[in-house]
Amino acid sequence: MKSGSIVLIDDSKEELFLCNEIFHEAHYPNQLISFMEAPVALKYIIQNPESIFLILCDINMPRMSGFDVLAKINEQEEPKLAAIPFIFLSNSRALSDINNAFRLKAKGYFQKPWNFDELSRLLNQIITYWELCEAPDNYPGREAAVRLGAQLEFPF
Numbered sequence: 001m002k003s004g005s006i007v008l009i010d011d012s013k014e015e016l017f018l019c020n021e022i023f024h025e026a027h028y029p030n031q032l033i034s035f036m037e038a039p040v041a042l043k044y045i046i047q048n049p050e051s052i053f054l055i056l057c058d059i060n061m062p063r064m065s066g067f068d069v070l071a072k073i074n075e076q077e078e079p080k081l082a083a084i085p086f087i088f089l090s091n092s093r094a095l096s097d098i099n100n101a102f103r104l105k106a107k108g109y110f111q112k113p114w115n116f117d118e119l120s121r122l123l124n125q126i127i128t129y130w131e132l133c134e135a136p137d138n139y140p141g142r143e144a145a146v147r148l149g150a151q152l153e154f155p156f
Helices: 013-026 038-047 066-074 079-083 095-103 116-132 142-147
Strands: 005-009 032-035 052-057 086-090 108-111
Touching: 005 013, 005 038, 013 032, 013 116, 032 038, 038 052, 038 066, 052 066, 052 116, 066 086, 066 095, 086 095, 095 108, 108 116
Parallel strands: 005 032, 005 052, 052 086, 086 108
Antiparallel strands: none
């Protein structure tokens, strides 16, 4: 499995608890780092882009929405931040929310299932997909190419 933590941002204690239980039962090797406050999560993400594998974020939160978090990440100059998959997990199915998510270049948008087993299945599918997905930072020979001065371009 790819290294790096999975950052989970949600203002609901119950939903954070469920996700933590799912990760515990699934024995994912990635550390799950949970945040209830989006500004604190944003600060962590900006300061630790090299150690993050995936970001799962709710939309509707006090003080700072998930949209605001992604917009602030997009403002950063660090290319590694652009390569971290940012996925929205929301209770909303509003077309305006979905459109806004992809306008901000989210890599996915999923409605949260209300059932533990369905949420577990969804999280497993998301993690498996991104585990298998190739990215500029994880292709074979990357370290040698960088040592030889190759320029790695991010297509997004």
